[in-house]
Each structure stands twice: as C-alpha cells, then as structure tokens.
Amino acid sequence: MGLLDSLKSAFGGSGGSGGRIDVAARFTKERTAATGTMAHFFVARDNKHDGRLVGVKILDIEKMELFENRFKGLNKPSEGEIAMRMKHPKVVQTYEVGISTKGEPVLVMEYIAGPSMQNIVVKKQEHHVAGKRLILIRDMAEALQYVHEQGFIHRDICPRNFICLPDTTGTKLIDFGLTVPATPPFMAPGNRTGTPLYMSPEIVRRRHTDKRVDIFSFGVTAYCLIAFSHPWQGDEVTGKAALQHDTKPPRPLSDVCPNVDPRLAKAIMQAIQPNVDNRTPTIEQFLHSVRTVETEFVA
Numbered sequence: 001m002g003l004l005d006s007l008k009s010a011f012g013g014s015g016g017s018g019g020r021i022d023v024a025a026r027f028t029k030e031r032t033a034a035t036g037t038m039a040h041f042f043v044a045r046d047n048k049h050d051g052r053l054v055g056v057k058i059l060d061i062e063k064m065e066l067f068e069n070r071f072k073g074l075n076k077p078s079e080g081e082i083a084m085r086m087k088h089p090k091v092v093q094t095y096e097v098g099i100s101t102k103g104e105p106v107l108v109m110e111y112i113a114g115p116s117m118q119n120i121v122v123k124k125q126e127h128h129v130a131g132k133r134l135i136l137i138r139d140m141a142e143a144l145q146y147v148h149e150q151g152f153i154h155r156d157i158c159p160r161n162f163i164c165l166p167d168t169t170g171t172k173l174i175d176f177g178l179t180v181p182a183t184p185p186f187m188a189p190g191n192r193t194g195t196p197l198y199m200s201p202e203i204v205r206r207r208h209t210d211k212r213v214d215i216f217s218f219g220v221t222a223y224c225l226i227a228f229s230h231p232w233q234g235d236e237v238t239g240k241a242a243l244q245h246d247t248k249p250p251r252p253l254s255d256v257c258p259n260v261d262p263r264l265a266k267a268i269m270q271a272i273q274p275n276v277d278n279r280t281p282t283i284e285q286f287l288h289s290v291r292t293v294e295t296e297f298v299a
Helices: 004-010 061-071 081-087 115-121 133-148 212-227 240-245 261-271 283-289
Strands: 017-023 025-036 039-046 054-058 094-100 107-109 162-163 169-173
Touching: 004 261, 025 054, 039 115, 054 061, 061 283, 081 094, 081 107, 081 261, 115 162, 115 212, 133 169, 212 283, 261 283
Parallel strands: 017 094
Antiparallel strands: 025 039, 039 054, 054 107, 094 107, 162 169
16 A cells, blocks of 8 residues: 555544545635645534534645655554544544545644634734733643653644634644654654744754654743743744754843743743753653742742
8 A cells, every 4th residue: 555545544544534525515614724834724614513613624645745755664643643542621622534525634623713822922912811821831731741641742832833712711732743653763863844943953953852852842832922032033034043943042031031930931941951961851840840830920
C-alpha cells in the first residue's frame, strides 16, 4: 500500500470515522476561519447533527503526503488518528475524521466561539485577558501535559494553536498536524517543522529532540501572553528570527513587565532556556513551580 492509500485508509477507516464525507451536502458554511499551509478550515452547521456548529478542517493531500513522507516506514499515526485519541477538557475535541468526495482528508471538530490567542497577542487585546492570563497559562500547560502523557510531542505549540473560550476564562489546544510519537525514530535529528518564532534551538539546528521542544514553545507563548512582546523578536519576523534563539539571550520577562509575579517570571524564563539541559525538564515541573502563584501581576 502506498503512502497516499495509507493516509486515506487512516482517515477513512474505522474507529470513529465516518468514511466518505460529502462536504458540500453535509455542511452549511458559516464563515472561513483560516487557510494555512497544509489545510483549509471553516466554521459550518453540521446538517447531519441538527445543525450544530462545528469546525471543518480539510487537508491538502499533496502537502500532507510530503510531510508524512519524512516518516516513511515508521508507522506514524495520521493527524486524524492522533486527534481522535485526544479526550481532554483543555483540548478541542475531534468528532469525526473521513475522506471527502474529492479524496481530501477531513476532520470535523468542536467549535469554540472565543478569540484566538494569536489575535490577542498580536493585536495586544488587553481587554480579553486582563486578570485571566494565569488561568490561560495553566490551561495551556495542562493541555500540553495531557499530550505528553499520551506519548506525543505536539511540535507546534504557539498562540495560533490555542482557542479561548468566549469569555476568555479558559483555552483549548488545537491542531495535531505536526504531532509525532515521543519515541526515538521520531526524535532523530533533521525534522525542522513548526512555527519559527516559537521553535526551539534543537529544531532550528536539526538536533535530537524530545518533549522539551514543546516546553520551549510553551514558554515563549506564555511570555508573549504576559508581555505582548517576544523574548527575542526584533525587526526580523521571518524564519530567520529563530536563529536568534541560541545566539543571543532572551529579554528577561521581569524587565519587560516589572510587575509580573517573580515566581511566574522565573518559571517562564526557565522554560525558554536555549540550552535544553538547563530548561524545565517537564511541563509538570512548570505547573509545580507556579502552584502558589495567585495572580500574574503583583502590586
């Protein structure tokens, strides 16, 4: 069986899959939410389930095949298989995976009506997060903890992949398109994928990786949520910016935000240590470090 057939089998087989999905007939599109490098996403009414609002993700089969070819012969689970396994209140639920009538892999998932963390960070939308940052950071950490407990490395932790609840009292993790098992074959040097501004030095330099790549990306995300600025980013916002992550020190969070709780600032800075051996070893350790923090800012 070729890779393309394997991908279609993984998305159109059993185990929570609906097989063939006639996207045009089944869904009434409400709006297009995003078009990424490997997929198209829109919000729709699911006519098969009483018109409930869902998110529909349609993967570009050629781009997906190029990515999956990196792991040829390793029996890597597909994005759909991984997403269907994730059952946690801080992770967006995937209801169904299948294949469209055009042969494209399709994921049907829970729709969260709140703002994206990407917009909050980039547009500096303080009104959404005032007094709520610590809750959101803990939610992000607990979602990542769950992914790691399931034996996976997410590999694309960044603000774009967290969607907030409508009142911004919580957030959920999305997108397992780059996720891989946390096993030696998938942690070997060479797989440079992710979002550059949040990418760990090990990925940038094509070194051996492990779950700590997610901790780095999580730490940068938490830093950006607190400060509305990046620990390294200057004028350079392309992929070249990631080269700074181990060639110049990050700006201390307490310098950018002098009123941040020192314990929270220390925990975040520890998570973004460029040297992996100096970095927070597990996301559980991060949560332990901030267990007594009551609010992100102190008077």
